[in-house]
Amino acid sequence: MSKVFALLPRLKADAERNLADYILHARERSTVFGRDLDFDQCVWDVTDDYSRRGHRNSKHGSVTISFRQRLQDGRRPFCDQLGEFARAYMRVEVANKSSSTYAHAIAAFRALDTVMVERCVSSLAELDATLFDRASEMIRSNSSRRENPAAGYMLGQIARFLDKKAFVYAPLHNWRYPRASRITNGRIGPEFERRRAKNMPPKECLDGLAQAFNLASDDRDVLITSIAAIMCSAPERINEVMVLPVNCEIEQTDSDGRTYLGLRWSGSKGAADHIKWILPGMAEVVRKALDRIRKITEPARAMARWYEEHPRKLFLPPELAHLRNQSVLTLDEVSKILNLSPGKRAARGWINRNRVPLASVVPEIPLAGHSHVQAVRFEDIEAHVVATVPQGFPIYDERRRMRYSEALLVIAEGLFGNRNETEGSHCMFETVKYHHIGCSLGQNKRSGSTTVFQRVGIDPDGKLAMRSHQFRHWLNTLAQSESLSQLDIAKWSGRTTLQHNSAYDHVSSEDIVARIRTAVGDHGKAIGPLAEIPKNLPVTRSQFAAMIVPTAHVTPYGFCIHDFTTTPCERFRQCLDCQDHVCLKGLADKTSRVAQALEDARESLSKAFRAVADGVFGADDWVAIHKATVKRLDELLNILTDTDVSDGAVVQLNSIKAYSLSDGALSDALSIRETGAEL
Incomplete structure (x- = not known):
């Protein structure tokens, strides 16, 4: 075969x-x-x-x-x-x-x-x-x-x-990832609510943190709530908090005579190091939080300074310094140095896990029934502990050349573990880690970790949970709702590009409607017809604002306040020609679209002029239409880019004479009546 x-x-x-x-x-x-x-x-x-x-x-x-x-x-x-x-x-x-x-x-x-x-x-x-x-x-x-x-x-x-590299035999013809259509991040509907709930911290958690900040007594709880207080003061990333120097404050007196607090911040994701100024309302809270953190972490920095000067010697606190003169240590003395649970069991378990050799010695004072006791040579304990200094010691942050002894969040090793009275080791240090904060805030609640809310007694059922990155989303959304400029939001957040602001904007449509309504009749907040209120209104100002601005939905250039329950769109989505369309100054992406629309309108006007020159029938009408559009958009763009107009101002242009559905229906009705036909 x-x-x-x-x-x-x-x-x-x-x-x-x-x-x-x-x-x-x-x-x-x-x-x-x-x-x-x-x-x-x-x-x-x-x-x-x-x-x-x-x-x-x-x-x-x-x-x-x-x-x-x-x-x-x-x-x-x-x-x-x-x-x-x-x-x-x-x-x-x-x-x-x-x-x-x-x-x-x-x-x-x-x-x-x-x-x-x-x-x-x-x-x-x-x-x-x-x-x-x-x-x-x-x-x-x-x-x-x-x-x-x-x-x-x-x-x-x-x-x-x-x-x-010719690793495939069928040519891929310079294959590229086909990008999907851009997600618009709308402000209504279940998808928006799901995204908002995922990224924004629950109000109950923010209230709980305020209570926990005042109730915390254990070192780890004081540390976590103080870190949370700092993160509530400015929109920082958690990795930036981890590398704060111990002397991170800077105070500056401004021209108004007030003293402002700032923090020296380490930039990430391409951003340079910078100073973040703290809102005056949070300044005292941040000062208190920093004082609390330093009080807890100073002993760990003292350990780091010791190991910088004595890299081969074991650090001992003053009350245990006499043990350095002993050649052997009993299990009870080992427990005191490492701050383990009382008794010999914990010390023996630590010795076995770390394979430290045991020795048998004759006690100076004989014990009943024991001629020898278990002990450990001091030099063995010293060699093992000294070898556990963090990697890279003494440098903590390579980019800034910051030492462990200069870092704010350096703690006694095991502070967040199961050591005696949660004080951590007496002879070795470590840094606060991501999971210490995440578990304490409830980020890993499914794994059974106990949150700071539970430890201080305000959440016995363990219902409160949040993530550290939600602080950043929350503060960015507050800035967006208060009409802070996109450039200021990006600088405050430590971003290198304005486009990333939108991912942290969770202002809802209801918030936008409320903002537009507050501008009705206020010349300081509105420009155009919305700034005027008729005299002798039979309703209150808030009721009138609710009638004028019944709703709002997003458009490429701003927001439409047309009531679609009465009539459909009357301008065939020509938003920039409609009085029911408003713009908010300070929204960079929408302002850029208005500028692009103006550029397109100018191009259309030039084509209309060329058509007139070529004798095209009806081209004169297009010239008039495009001239009006260019003029209207130019006025709008000037307002949106005027530095004298505050960010957040609501801009509504006057109505123009243009064909609408209502006008068409009225014209048809009049025409039918003139001919005597039945409606």
Whole structure:
């Protein structure tokens, strides 16, 4: 019987050979993440690499790269050839990029792995454009916002890399991630309410934090509530709070004679270091919070200063300094140094876990029935504890060259653990970590952690929970609702671009309607017909405002206050020609659209002029129409960009004579009556 040989296309064979050479190079020749890296493992621990680069994440726990599916997908490792390529790509192409790029690349590889399993594709060389299209759909389906442009961008980079290196035999033709239609982030409906509830802190939690700030007595609760107070004063990121220096305040007297408090802030995500000025109403709260934090953390900074000066000697507080002269320590003395629970059991457990050798000594005062007692040599305890100083010591923040002894949030090791009386270790320090704050606020409530609300006794049922990033959303929304300029919001939040403001804007349509209503009849807040109120009204001002502004919905240029329960749109969505349309000064994206509309109108006017010159019939009418449009938009843009007009001002232009549905209906009715026809 003749044998059957499967014919392999030469292009595919070449692609697989190229791919194998690339993986071999990454496995055996690349030294990124260390020469001793176990290349074939599904999870890489890259904490040491992060530490060498001075990355802050290395100070708050281990950092790993996982080449497998997510937890909800069973933690299944990537299929063989994709897994090898993913590890090679991460080691050679992505290693020197930002940490966020790691996560985006893994998200792209997860989508590719799902597609390869779904379509039964065994070889990476068989990937084509249709499979990458399917992977892009996977990325969207796995994103809570129905779009993940960062992971999609990485997917496109991977596709172009495979094509450029000839790792696939079917050309991908410079494949790029097909962006979905832009999410408008509307202000009404269940989707808006869901997004608002997710990102905004519950009012009950904010009230609870205020109570907890005054009720807290344990060090960890005082620390958490004080950190929360600082985060309520300015829209910062949690990683920026972690690197505040101990002397972070700056006070400045302004021209009005008032003294203002500011904090020296470390910028992130491309923003430079800057000073954040605290609102006067929060200044005393922030001063009190900083004093509380320093009181708790100063002993830990004292430990850090000791280890800077005595890198090989164990730190001991004054009340335990006499133990330094002893060659051996009893278990009770070990418990005091480490501040473990009373008794020998905790000390013996610590010694066994850390493999510190035990010694048997004869006590100076014989104990009944015991000729020898268990003890530990002081030098063994000293060597072990000194070796546990944080990675990178004495430098805490590489970018700012800030030492642990200069950091605000340095604490005794184990303060948030189960040590005796929650005071932490007496001989070693650590820093406040993300999960310390997250668990205390209820971010990981499902895991059974106890919140600060529960510990101070205001939430016995454990119903209160929030996330640290919600402070930033809340303060940004407050700034938006008070009509702070987009530039000021971006600077206050430490952003490099104004476009990111919109993701933190959760002002509802009801809030906007209320803002417009307050401007009715107020020349300081409104420009145009809304600023005028007829005399001798038979209703109150608020009732009149409710009738004039029954509702408001978003338009590309502002907000429409037309009552659609009475008539449909009368201007065929020509918003900028309608008196029922209002604009709010200070909304950068809407102002830019008005400017674009003016540019388009000017282009249309120039075309109309050319048509008149060419003798086109009816072109004169278009010239008149476009002239009026250009004039109207120019006036509107001048108001929206006038520095003398305060941000938040409601701008309503006067009505113009233009065809509307009501005018058409009235004209038709008159025409029918003139002819005598029945209506």
